[in-house]
Amino acid sequence: MAEQNSHYYVPAQSPWPIVGAIGFFLVAVGAGNLVAQLSQTGEAGWGRFILLVGFIILLVMMFGWFKDQISESRAGLHNAQLGVSYRQGMSWFIFSEVMFFAAFFGALFYARMISVPWLGGASNNAMTAEVLWPSFEAIWPLTTTPGGTTTQAMGYWGLPLINTIILLTSSITIHFAHTGLEANKRKQLTLMLGLTILLGMSFLVLQVEEYIHAYQDLGLKLDSGVYGNTFFLLTGFHGMHVTLGTLFLIVIFFRVLAGHFSPDNHFAFQSASWYWHFVDVVWLCLFVFVYII
Amino acid sequence: MNTLTETASHDTEHHHGPAKGIKRWIFTTNHKDIGTLYLWFAFIMFLVGGAMAMVIRAELFQPGLQIVEPHFFNQMTTVHGLIMVFGAVMPAFTGMANWMIPMMIGAPDMALPRMNNLSFWILPFAFLILLASLFVEGGGPAFGWTFYAPLSTTYSGDSTALFVFAVHIMGISSIMGAINVIVTIWNMRAPGMTWMKMPLFVWTWFITAYLLIAVMPVLAGAVTMVLTDKYFGTSFFNAAGGGDPVMFQHIFWFFGHPEVYIMILPAFGIISTIVPTFSRKPLFGYPSMVYATASIAFLSFIVWAHHMFTTGMPVFAELFFMYCTMLISVPTGVKVFNWVATMWRGALSFEVPMLFSIAFIVLFTLGGFSGLMLAITPVDFQYHDTYFVVAHFHYVLVTGAIFSLIAATYYWLPKWTGVMYDIGLAKLHFWCSLISVNVLFFPMHFVGLAGMPRRIPDYSIQFANWNQLISLGGFAFGLSQLIFLALVIKACRKQGEPVPAKVWDGAHGLEWEVASPAPYHTFTTPPEIK
Ligand code: HEM
Numbered sequence A: 001m002a003e004q005n006s007h008y009y010v011p012a013q014s015p016w017p018i019v020g021a022i023g024f025f026l027v028a029v030g031a032g033n034l035v036a037q038l039s040q041t042g043e044a045g046w047g048r049f050i051l052l053v054g055f056i057i058l059l060v061m062m063f064g065w066f067k068d069q070i071s072e073s074r075a076g077l078h079n080a081q082l083g084v085s086y087r088q089g090m091s092w093f094i095f096s097e098v099m100f101f102a103a104f105f106g107a108l109f110y111a112r113m114i115s116v117p118w119l120g121g122a123s124n125n126a127m128t129a130e131v132l133w134p135s136f137e138a139i140w141p142l143t144t145t146p147g148g149t150t151t152q153a154m155g156y157w158g159l160p161l162i163n164t165i166i167l168l169t170s171s172i173t174i175h176f177a178h179t180g181l182e183a184n185k186r187k188q189l190t191l192m193l194g195l196t197i198l199l200g201m202s203f204l205v206l207q208v209e210e211y212i213h214a215y216q217d218l219g220l221k222l223d224s225g226v227y228g229n230t231f232f233l234l235t236g237f238h239g240m241h242v243t244l245g246t247l248f249l250i251v252i253f254f255r256v257l258a259g260h261f262s263p264d265n266h267f268a269f270q271s272a273s274w275y276w277h278f279v280d281v282v283w284l285c286l287f288v289f290v291y292i293i
Numbered sequence B: 001m002n003t004l005t006e007t008a009s010h011d012t013e014h015h016h017g018p019a020k021g022i023k024r025w026i027f028t029t030n031h032k033d034i035g036t037l038y039l040w041f042a043f044i045m046f047l048v049g050g051a052m053a054m055v056i057r058a059e060l061f062q063p064g065l066q067i068v069e070p071h072f073f074n075q076m077t078t079v080h081g082l083i084m085v086f087g088a089v090m091p092a093f094t095g096m097a098n099w100m101i102p103m104m105i106g107a108p109d110m111a112l113p114r115m116n117n118l119s120f121w122i123l124p125f126a127f128l129i130l131l132a133s134l135f136v137e138g139g140g141p142a143f144g145w146t147f148y149a150p151l152s153t154t155y156s157g158d159s160t161a162l163f164v165f166a167v168h169i170m171g172i173s174s175i176m177g178a179i180n181v182i183v184t185i186w187n188m189r190a191p192g193m194t195w196m197k198m199p200l201f202v203w204t205w206f207i208t209a210y211l212l213i214a215v216m217p218v219l220a221g222a223v224t225m226v227l228t229d230k231y232f233g234t235s236f237f238n239a240a241g242g243g244d245p246v247m248f249q250h251i252f253w254f255f256g257h258p259e260v261y262i263m264i265l266p267a268f269g270i271i272s273t274i275v276p277t278f279s280r281k282p283l284f285g286y287p288s289m290v291y292a293t294a295s296i297a298f299l300s301f302i303v304w305a306h307h308m309f310t311t312g313m314p315v316f317a318e319l320f321f322m323y324c325t326m327l328i329s330v331p332t333g334v335k336v337f338n339w340v341a342t343m344w345r346g347a348l349s350f351e352v353p354m355l356f357s358i359a360f361i362v363l364f365t366l367g368g369f370s371g372l373m374l375a376i377t378p379v380d381f382q383y384h385d386t387y388f389v390v391a392h393f394h395y396v397l398v399t400g401a402i403f404s405l406i407a408a409t410y411y412w413l414p415k416w417t418g419v420m421y422d423i424g425l426a427k428l429h430f431w432c433s434l435i436s437v438n439v440l441f442f443p444m445h446f447v448g449l450a451g452m453p454r455r456i457p458d459y460s461i462q463f464a465n466w467n468q469l470i471s472l473g474g475f476a477f478g479l480s481q482l483i484f485l486a487l488v489i490k491a492c493r494k495q496g497e498p499v500p501a502k503v504w505d506g507a508h509g510l511e512w513e514v515a516s517p518a519p520y521h522t523f524t525t526p527p528e529i530k
């Protein structure tokens, strides 16, 4: 640490954070209004416009913020210490994302191992089962809820398995993109990065297919009881993260084409690749706990 | 505090003084500016939340329904709790962290200054949404700060979606703030500032920041599930769909118990800084303080279900959570012991920060004792959801967290403003607060043990006398804080004697080596650590 400290870099004032704050504000107000309106009247009111404006502002904010950041970085204003700060910041951000997924995995485990068995009379709940839903059978996947909603379970064979293979492969390709960057083999970098993006997109397309299959053929819906809830929220939030990760990679791709990044200075690339590996690991957990077991 | 000094250090060409006018505050990337913003925001929220507490106490002055509708009463208890936790205590500690951590470790600023600005500025918007939701048709959140399902799902109003998104923003703010603290401490320490030389305030905040990034996302998960259960037909917390309302409590308290330590660990750091200064002795048992903080943080993850003893968990779980909870009092005891041992045979003097710190030690410990009583499962069956719990958590939070924040303000305010505040007013503030806070919260133990339930706008006639006293204590405590407000405003306007760099003769630490008021940029070149 000692040597780098002699020249600290303290960034100048920036308008982007406050723009972002306004964006967050509009998104929250818009979404809050939209959700409430939809459930009351079945129609979207003014909230959706505010939501849209909020999203646009957030996009503008990200664009502007990163643009400033990139030009400062390329002007050589950043130093090694700042690079370490960025890397550490990104890793702990990913850790917080892990905890977000942990909440939903926790809900899944609780439903499977506690609430569903208890509703079926396990532990000391024989009377509960007898009084509430005597005919309820505690099985997992929960294809018939105590309230009587029925659905079919999603198998792991087919689309989910293909998607697993796709994501695993994409983790390998992003790794080779990284080694390419470090060895200054730009061609390998571009090719492997491009491949990763294509794999990410195909994953998303197949996931949409899978959702259509779930809704149309299996009757597996967001409101099909706790099995459907955990299925859709876990895979849905994961899908959102894949979408973000893919967008992130696309931006990186264009920066690579523009000649950005050097073998020893590529924080943005590295964080995109960390993010991608994280999304991948989450999927592996999903595949095991949501689909297979 | 907009008259803060303009004396920037001109030793490097890049650095300027603060920008002029409002732009300085909106666009700022300076840790001191952002700290000031956080502190003022927290103070304003403290007064807003306090006003709601006054409504609650006015309604409870007499049995029967007198002043507000029960539904409005519920909104007041809910929003009071949310504001005090997320709007007052947490931002105030973050403000302290922003101001002090870089100075204490010899860094020029926080590691990620722009993100720092963003994490502050989204907060006022979150609370704007929360407060605005009180005016939505059907009213604001009325399900308690703990928003248990099904109160927050099946039985809640239309403003619930706004509540959910407001909490999301608060969470994002806390997570960004915590990441900043973590990275700053890992990466920005001046050469020679080794881990075991770090001031305890830095250590406790470091550990707190880890608690934050571990549990705030879980809170986000909890509100998200409430949102989908209420609006999108999921049944996480609905038995008919295979879920369980008790699952909500597990998820919430997995966040909630570490959250209470988020609100007290930095307070421990503050007390561990102030007590040695006015005892003129080094802190007793510094390493054990660090280890105790870390053990408390670890244990705080495996005690959450002590909030749920009456939900009918299996006996094994009741016992497990009971013993783990009691275990926490061991490291907590280590801390209290060390503070007392620091004072033992010290050359004590009783400046205002020390007065508040001593009050903290005594009264926080009292709150810890009532916590121990609550931790005993069979006993909690009686105490749960009574005013005894309210007494417990107000002792640890008001005479704990809030007193430590007041102590910290009295300790560092001269460093921030460059002038000594009005000591007479400060002493008045202390004695008024100390007496009224006990009149306010101590009798809650009695009515709680006698069975008065919490969060109900009416009560049985036999509790009337104590409740009148409690309300009087409440009004007095509320008014006493206006003294504090006046004092702080005066100090920010630089009315007072100028102070030297080292304001307190027994103080140690880098923050006392820079001028008072602290220049806009400190430590642009790393200091020498002895
Ligand atoms: C020795 C340490 C502590 C123990 C053994 C302890 C134990 C407990 C128990 C068992 C409860 C649940 C009571 C019930 O609902 O029936 C409780 C509630 C609570 N405690 Fe503590 N506690 C301790 C320290 C703290 C600290 C340091 C804080 C915060 C700074 C805190 C804040 C709270 C809050 C806010 C509640 C009430 C939450 C609610 O239901 O609204 N406690 N405590």
Ligand SMILES: [Cu+2]
Pocket: B256, B257, B260, B303, B304, B306, B307
């Ligand atoms: Cu607790």
